[in-house]
Amino acid sequence: MTDEATPRTDPHDDPHVYGGKRTRSQRTVGRDLLAAGFLAVILTALGFPAAMLWQIVTPRVEYVVVDGGWAMVEPYPDAFVEGDLVFAGIGLVLGILAAVAAWAAMRDRRGPILLLGLVIGSVACQVVAWKIGAIEWQAFWDAVERAPAGAHMWRPPSVLFVELDPAAAWAALRVGDLTAALDALRLGALAVMALAATFTYTVAAGWSRRPSLRTDAPE
Numbered sequence: 001m002t003d004e005a006t007p008r009t010d011p012h013d014d015p016h017v018y019g020g021k022r023t024r025s026q027r028t029v030g031r032d033l034l035a036a037g038f039l040a041v042i043l044t045a046l047g048f049p050a051a052m053l054w055q056i057v058t059p060r061v062e063y064v065v066v067d068g069g070w071a072m073v074e075p076y077p078d079a080f081v082e083g084d085l086v087f088a089g090i091g092l093v094l095g096i097l098a099a100v101a102a103w104a105a106m107r108d109r110r111g112p113i114l115l116l117g118l119v120i121g122s123v124a125c126q127v128v129a130w131k132i133g134a135i136e137w138q139a140f141w142d143a144v145e146r147a148p149a150g151a152h153m154w155r156p157p158s159v160l161f162v163e164l165d166p167a168a169a170w171a172a173l174r175v176g177d178l179t180a181a182l183d184a185l186r187l188g189a190l191a192v193m194a195l196a197a198t199f200t201y202t203v204a205a206g207w208s209r210r211p212s213l214r215t216d217a218p219e
Contacts, residue, residue, distance in 0.1 A: 080160075
């Protein structure tokens with residue numbers, strides 16, 4: 001005899017039954033921030049292989065050391081521009097791949113906080129690659145100064161039109177000079193990966209059928 005006061009449960013609603021509904025993981029701001037921070041750290045670490053790839057695939061400008069200085073073998077080499085284009089192209093591809101990977105692998109943490117981690121990590125990734133390129137750049141000019149006349153050397157790629165000085169930007173903000181602060185934070189090609197990641201992630205969110213963006217949430 002069945003007790004009418006006892007509610008009947010559908011076995012398909014039991015998360016312990018195979019094929020039942022999956023229990024939704026607890027979502028908190030702290031956990032979302034942790035996930036976003038983890039994503040930012042991973043993307044920042046990608047700056048090292050990105051820098052190596054950039055240095056390898058970008059054509060280099062040939063210089064010859066002369067008495068009292070140096071001279072370019074080719075008057076107007078295309079490699080000056082190609083350094084920026086290759087750097088931006090690598091950032092574009094990495095940004096798209098990072099957004100797709102974050103969307104697919106971190107389903108339970110989808111949302112604006114994860115997007116923030118994606119943006120911060122993308123900018124940090126390209127800053128790391130840029131800094132490594134700057135070290136190679138300085139090492140090249142140090143080698144030019146020590147090289148004998150007649151030696152041929154190949155200049156590594158560099159990113160132009162970038163001005164990143166947070167200390168100067170903060171000093172300008174303290175005195176209310178917003179224009180000077182923005183001039184000290186000109187990312188240029190360093191923002192390509194972040195823009196690509198943001199666009200890709202936003203498009204994926206726009207196509208989602210769930211307001212919360214999570215796959216275990218009801219449509």
